[in-house]
Amino acid sequence: MxxxxxxxxxxxxxxxxxxxxxxxxxxxxxxxxxxxxxxxxxxxxxxxxxxxxxxxxxxxxxxxxxxxxxxxxxxxxxxxxxxxxxxxxxxxxxxxxxxxxxxxxxxxxxxxxxxxxxxIRRPLKNINGDVVTDFTLTEFAETPISGIAFEVDLAADDYRKKIRAHSALLLSHVDKTVQSPCYVIYSNCRPDSPTFNVLCGIPGRIEIDEPYSFTVDVPQTFCARFSYSGDLLDIGDVLKSDYARFLKISRQETAETDIELIQAFDDVHQLDSTYHIYAPIKKLPGEPDL
The missing domain is CATH 1.10.10.60 (Homeodomain-like)
Structure with missing residues (x-):
């Protein structure tokens, strides 16, 4: 079905x-x-x-x-x-x-x-009679990520255009022969604010001759991983609803971390493909190491 x-x-x-x-x-x-x-x-x-x-x-x-x-x-x-x-x-x-x-x-x-x-197309599963977006509890391994860092205000009208422009800028510095995943990392830089820091990059330490080019060591983080097809910028409300239902049904809690979420693409040259969302959560007592 x-x-x-x-x-x-x-x-x-x-x-x-x-x-x-x-x-x-x-x-x-x-x-x-x-x-x-x-x-x-x-x-x-x-x-x-x-x-x-x-x-x-x-x-x-x-x-x-x-x-x-x-x-x-x-x-x-x-x-x-x-x-x-x-x-x-x-x-x-x-x-x-x-x-x-x-x-x-x-x-x-x-x-x-x-x-x-x-x-918004994504896999679903049934947990004790409740339908919820399919998820996996997993560790996001400690990873150095190099790319373009910038700030966006989600309350501004141009934030989608700004994120897409910086993603295109990163791609212009990545050779077509490079086979690598791509990560877009959103971190909250102001409490109770729609303003976020964003890093769009690939694993490793690479040099990009552009302002605001950084390499960030993303720490190991326990996460819930979801899979989606479609533009993240167009599914924000659905993602919020999915995450809220996941927390309620699975009885998990959001982790206290600056990282809000990580968007992971399997191929840096295919940013319109299916992707994963990693949302940091607390590892509950007795939760097995993964």
Missing amino acids: DHNKIIERALIYIENHLQQPLTVESVAHAFNMSKFYFHRLFSAVMGDSLNQYILSRRLNAALTFIQDSSSSSLTDVAYRLNFGTQASFTRAFKRQYGVTPSAMKAGSSTLLPAPIPPV
């Missing part, structure tokens, strides 16, 4: 039935699945409950109706999208978008509807 494909099909089904009553039971039935298992599977894959996802997509669909000058009244929009009352529709809309539907209809602001979100 390909869980990712099932959820991809479910997202399309939901989108095509937003103007009809939708429940966990009705959506699960459409895919011949138990509503209890489908709910766990959907939450694990999408990082949100099915009901909350349906609500967000109905509000997303409302954007088109509201901003269409020929559309019906807000009351009609509310009932068309299965909101019980216009008041409940208005509350939910303002909670999601920070503006009332009446203000948007009056033209005070404009928002574009978002496409169906992609399903």
Whole structure:
């Protein structure tokens, strides 16, 4: 059973039935699945409950109706999208978008509807009835990593562009004949801040004639390792949800370390491939050495 494909099909089904009553039971039935298992599977894959996802997509669909000058009244929009009352529709809309539907209809602001979100592909496993992203407890060995170091502010609009630019800069200094993994290491440089230090590099001690080129000895670290396909910069919210579910279900704890996570690619020349995420965690008493 390909869980990712099932959820991809479910997202399309939901989108095509937003103007009809939708429940966990009705959506699960459409895919011949138990509503209890489908709910766990959907939450694990999408990082949100099915009901909350349906609500967000109905509000997303409302954007088109509201901003269409020929559309019906807000009351009609509310009932068309299965909101019980216009008041409940208005509350939910303002909670999601920070503006009332009446203000948007009056033209005070404009928002574009978002496409169906992609399903982040990763392996899953069942732990005592709970579906969770597959993980392995492992040691990240002490490794010298040489590369380009820089700082990013995840609250800034250009942080994705900045990380990609520095990754390209590293690749421009690595010969195509070099067969090596690549590591992107994120460390928190300010408490309770969206600002992070980032090192993009390869194992070993190499010389790169660029400002902010460093070799850092990454210490041996006990980690939970996850595998993903897709751009890390596009899966941040899913990763947070996966990690929170992992901590809850496995009863592990985050390690007290400056390193937030390590992104590991098998091939420095294939940074759009499947990769591993190493998240530092505490080694619990009695945890065997790996």
